[in-house]
Amino acid sequence: MRRIVVLSGGIGGARFLRGLQRAAPEADITVIGNTGDDIHLFGLKVCPDLDTVMYTLGGGIHEEQGWGRADETFTVKEELAAYGVGPEWFGLGDRDFATHIVRTQMIAAGYPLSAVTEALCRRWQPGVRLLPMTDDRVETHVLIDDGAGGRKAVHFQEYWVRLRASVPAHAVVPVGAEQARPAPGVLEALAEADLVLFPPSNPVVSVGTILAVPGMREGIAEAGVPVIGLSPLIGGAPVRGMADKVLAAVGVESTAAAVAQHYGSGLLDGWLVDTADRDAVTVVEADGIRCRAVPLLMTDVDAAADMARAALDLAREVRAA
Numbered sequence: 001m002r003r004i005v006v007l008s009g010g011i012g013g014a015r016f017l018r019g020l021q022r023a024a025p026e027a028d029i030t031v032i033g034n035t036g037d038d039i040h041l042f043g044l045k046v047c048p049d050l051d052t053v054m055y056t057l058g059g060g061i062h063e064e065q066g067w068g069r070a071d072e073t074f075t076v077k078e079e080l081a082a083y084g085v086g087p088e089w090f091g092l093g094d095r096d097f098a099t100h101i102v103r104t105q106m107i108a109a110g111y112p113l114s115a116v117t118e119a120l121c122r123r124w125q126p127g128v129r130l131l132p133m134t135d136d137r138v139e140t141h142v143l144i145d146d147g148a149g150g151r152k153a154v155h156f157q158e159y160w161v162r163l164r165a166s167v168p169a170h171a172v173v174p175v176g177a178e179q180a181r182p183a184p185g186v187l188e189a190l191a192e193a194d195l196v197l198f199p200p201s202n203p204v205v206s207v208g209t210i211l212a213v214p215g216m217r218e219g220i221a222e223a224g225v226p227v228i229g230l231s232p233l234i235g236g237a238p239v240r241g242m243a244d245k246v247l248a249a250v251g252v253e254s255t256a257a258a259v260a261q262h263y264g265s266g267l268l269d270g271w272l273v274d275t276a277d278r279d280a281v282t283v284v285e286a287d288g289i290r291c292r293a294v295p296l297l298m299t300d301v302d303a304a305a306d307m308a309r310a311a312l313d314l315a316r317e318v319r320a321a
């Protein structure tokens with residue numbers, strides 16, 4: 001299984017990918033990155049999930065935080081705040097700003113996001129081919145109460161970072177996804193893949209947004225190769241982040257089994273749950289998805305590599321069946 005395609009969000013996907021690289025050093029890995037979290041701030045285009053993958057695999061990530069740059073300073077942000085220019089709730093550091101300036105400048109010069117991402121990766125050498133899911137603009141919005149008896153849509157980052165997902169999400173809408181086309185190279189990578197992986201990324205706002213791009217589901221199905229996912233939930237709670245909040249918005253229970261059922265046996269061939277959720281194995285298998293329980297806590301790169309090995313083993317089982 002040399003050619004592996006991974007549909008990735010930010011932190012969880014990036015850390016899993018680092019494990020996959022260790023577990024399968026010979027593999028040719030293509031990452032299809034979520035761009036629904038992208039946000040335009042201060043006239044700049046910020047792509048949090050693409051950057052998180054690029055910095056994590058390129059050795060520039062802030063390890064504890066999981067996003068943004070290591071050894072970061074915030075002088076530009078402080079100067080903007082001194083002018084009264086916000087938002088102050090989104091932490092863009094000086095080093096990170098440079099990435100967004102280069103990206104925005106290249107886009108203004110007419111380059112598509114896929115070409116810009118390739119150019120940025122020339123510096124970071126992430127060891128994978130990093131593709132945005134689309135070159136078209138897709139922006140995830142979350143429908144919340146407006147405090148006056150009605151509802152309003154806010155940008156995903158406002159819901160996630162400013163509100164810390166503390167208010168109920170009534171709906172999650174990847175605005176623009178219906179008209180979006182997969183970025184160059186995405187469908188080709190799927191067609192040539194030996195294996196497709198869904199890392200323990202958010203099933204709604206990360207993997208779900210990628211799957212919302214027309215042609216993506218068909219591309220995965222037509223590849224005719226094992227599709228293996230890893231649960232982002234352990235014991236009914238997200239390992240990191242607030243996935244449970246957005247799962248509720250799409251009517252999915254916060255359990256490892258419910259997430260597998262949400263993806264469905266039409267898409268998924270195999271599913272890994274944590275050993276704490278071993279009772280879910282029979283439930284998931286009853287739905288026609290091969291399931292195994294293994295430790296899913298990515299405490300370090302070795303643990304992530306063990307998870308990647310388990311996913312590769314499950315893929316071999318599926319293929320041999």
Ligand SMILES: O=c1nc2n(C[C@H](O)[C@H](O)[C@H](O)CO)c3cc(O)ccc3cc-2c(=O)[nH]1
Pocket residue numbers: 009010011037046047048049051052067068089090091092096157160161
């Ligand atoms: O919790 C936060 N997450 C921040 N993130 C992470 C991001 O909001 C989310 O975790 C992802 O979009 C979800 O995958 C950033 C990511 C970037 O690439 C650049 C800047 C930020 C800033 C913040 C922030 O201020 N607070």
